[in-house]
Every structure is written in structure tokens, then in C-alpha cells.
Amino acid sequence: MTRPLWIVSGLTSLACGIAGIVLPLVPTTPFVLLAAFCFARSSPRLEAWLLNHRSFGPMIENWRRHGGIDRRAKRIAILMMAAAFALSIAMQFPLWVLALQGAVLVAMGAFILTRPDGPPRAR
Template sequence: MPEHIPLHRHRAVRYALLTVGWLCVVLGVIGIFLPVLPTTPFLLLAAACFARSSRRVYLWLISHPRLGPWIRDYLHGKGLPLKAKVYAVSLMWASIALSCYLVALPWARAFMLISALLVSLYILKQKTLPTRRASSNNAHDKQP
């Protein structure tokens, strides 16, 4: 539990964060079933929104039996699934490419490209979780 993160003081901001958080949970759940929609980034964003708006909802999310492991793995420094990294970086670069095409200002394009490069490096530097199939095989190997 991120106790060092205070709840936002303004009620309107807390409600906005709750709304964005729930939207991200919905998109993350849809992403479990649709391969083009990333699950992990949406759940991480939802956790960040809930941590600043509602401790009760944050605790529910990170302790959820299906959704919680994605968030807990990241929070405990275990990393992100490879699929999440690929989706996050790919979709970010696709949206940046479209934005650069639509924006005519050279300084704005440069800002977007530098930001995308830095975010990509951050995502790629994160640990990569082993695939679930590989980790389940290892668990069976350890049992007598």
C-alpha cells in the first residue's frame, strides 16, 4: 500500500481520478480478451489513480485475484510481461507518429519524439516477467 501517497485534497479531483481509474479498469479487463488492447498499462494507471483517490478501491484492485497480480508484480519490482511492453511501446509510437503527422510545429514534434524515446527507454529498462507457461513449468519441476 503506497501510504506515502496522500489522497488528493479536492473532492472534484478525487472523483475525476476515480472515474479515470474505473475507465482504465474496464479497458484493462477488455484487454484481457482483445489482443490489441494492453491490459497491464491500463491496470497500472488505474492503480495510480486509485492510490490518489480511494484507498479502499486501491486495496480492492491490488488484492483482486485476477487483476492484482499484474499490478503487484510491477510494484514489487518483478517487472512487466513482455506482451505489455510490446503493446505499450508499439501503441505509443503509433500515436506519436500520427500526432507528428498532424502537428506542423517542429518544436512540438521534437518534444513528442524525445518524450516517446524517453518513455520507451524507461519501459524497456523494466524487468521482463517470464511467460506464464514457462513459470508454471518451473513450478512443476520443483514439486516432488
């Protein structure tokens, strides 16, 4: 009974991650990592497909082996967080919303920046 729930959760997470490729405020990496986690518990075939994907595979492998986030991904994540906060300021959100958003973004940014980069990429 739980296997179908893991598969649905994995597919939903992967869909959100793919949406994050084109939507600037939706993060890709956490959703792809969550999809890999769900597929590892439900579908060896889907997990293998994700691990062998040329874009997602290295990201997942880096996280699983080293707890790392690629330096380029870190830069993009921080830039997107700053852009989201700047947009909130430009849209004149209430001060309490900006304070809450700022606190969450600082915490997320600190987590991202303190993760190791992982091994150097083979060129």
C-alpha cells in the same frame, strides 16, 4: 480529510485507466498503478478489489514485487507510442511539437523497456 482526496484520486485514475483500454492513446497501466497507490492510502476494500481483479491484479502485483512490466504490456505500450507519433506526423504537426513529443516518447519507451519483465506467468 486526506482520505477522501486519496479515494477520489484513485477512482479518477482507475477511470482513466479503464478509458485507456478502449482509447488507443491513453495508457492503462500507469493509471491503474496510480489507482492502487491511492487506494492503499485510503481504502483497504478498494485496494483489495483492485488487487484481486483478474486483469489488473497481476499487473499491480508484478509492479509492487518486482518493479516489472509484463512483456506483452511493454510491446503494446511501445506500439501505441509509435502509432501516436506516426499520427502526429500524418497530421503534419509543427516540427517543434514533433521534436518535443519524440523526446518524451523516447524517454518513456526507454523507461518501459528497461523495467524487468517480472516472473514468468503461470500457464
